[in-house]
Amino acid sequence: MRIFGVGTADQRSRPHEALDEHPSAPIPVVGPGVGESIRVPLGETGFSIFPLMLGAAEFGWNVDLPTSHALLNRYVEFGGNAIHTADGFSGGRSEHIIGRWMRSRADRDGLVLSVRIGAHADNPGLGSVNLVRAVEGSLTRLGVERIDVLYLDASLDETTNLEDTLATTEWLRDAGKIASVGAFHFAPERLVEARILASAGYPRLDVLDEPYNLVRRTEFEGDLRLVAAAQGLAVTPSHALEHGFLSGQHRSKSAMSGVRGQQLRSQLNRRGIRVLRALDVIAAELSVPVAAVSIAWLLAQRTVVAPIVNAFATTHVDELMQGAGITLSRAQIAELTRAGA
Structure with missing residues (x-):
């Protein structure tokens, strides 16, 4: 919605001065985004977020700085407030890039910033020394004093003593450098060990990130989901669209090239x-984009709170945000689940 004005009296009295914009130009109404009132608790972290986290995996790689800032602005304009990055991205x-964007804004307290650490070449793993260095490095690059959710990335380090890692996160939390702790690529057994240590006074894990979507289900569905549900973990699955395949925009192998093309081609099989086809039918029934249906299916899954999604253009953000407003019927959920089985 726009309103139209004729400029201020002061502007009208100086008709020959150069103005950035004609005083009768349309002025956008400034107000909350449509998703501003949509918030869900992020487990027991104490934070409430929009049920879709904007991932920054492409920032500085396939997406340049101006486009990255445009994506962040569009997400926040819609009412989104949860941003996810990693020291290794x-x-x-x-x-x-996120740090530069945040310094241009005055609403840091309204944003929930999550960072995954453990895969940066300079500070790999979850050992105490590297953990502290990684957090300090992220704080410096982001230009903030606190990380709201620190995800511990175990994909490259499954041998470090978990008690030492959690003791270090306790020091980081007490020092005000992090607010809460999450896990990435944790086996069910390690989650159980972490909960036992939490009962002894160490920081508890409140959030779990495990790659999960309609075509990638084996790793999460099973013991990992059972443990996550039993512990009340808020699941924020990454790779929600499987490198863009579940957006429905990539269907020809001949048009796919490079590393991402290989990832996409691997999904163009009978199941994919x-x-x-199932996504197309439901998207047509609901008059929404295919990507939005993929997100809606994830949000309908037990324990899933907010998928982590990456985008390349503001139009992608527009499509993805619709997923949080879709309620799939039981029949539609069942059809998609069968198709991806």
Whole structure:
């Protein structure tokens, strides 16, 4: 919605001065985004977020700085408030880009910032020394004093003593450098060990990130989901669209090239085509984009609070945000689940 004005009296009295914009130009109404009132608790972290986290994996890699800032602005305009990055994304450039964007704004307290650490080449793993260095490095690149949710990335380090890691996160939390702790790529057994240590006074894990979507289900569905539900973990699955495949925009192998093309081509099999057909039917029934239906299916899954999604253009953000407003019927959920089985 826009309103139209004729400018201030002071502007009208100086008709020959150069103005950035004609005083009768349309002025956008400033107000909350449509999703401003949509918030869900992020487990027991104490934070409430929009049920879709904007991922920054592409920032500084396939998405340049101006486009990255445009994506962030569009997400926040809609009412989104949860941003996810990692110290290893683009060698830290993703954090630099987000930091520059945040310094241009005055609403830091209204944003929930999550960072995954443990995969940066300079500070790999979850050992105490590297953990502290990684957090300090992320804080510096982001230009903030606190990380709201620190995800511990165990994908490259499954041997470090978990008690030492949690003791270090306790020090980081007490020092005000982090607010809460999450896990990435944790086996069910390690989650159980972490809960036992939490009962002894160490910081508890409140959030879990495990890659999960309609065509990638084996790793999460099973013991991991059972443990997550039993512990009340808020699940924020990454790779929600499987590198863009579940957006429905990539269906020809001949048009796919590079690393991402290989990832996409691997999904163009009988099951992948079956999933896309099911998505097409439901998207047509609801008059929404295919990507939004993929997000809606995830949000309908037990324990899932907010998928982490990456985008390349503001139009992608527009499509993805619709997923939080869709309620799929039981029949539609069952059809998609069968298609991806």
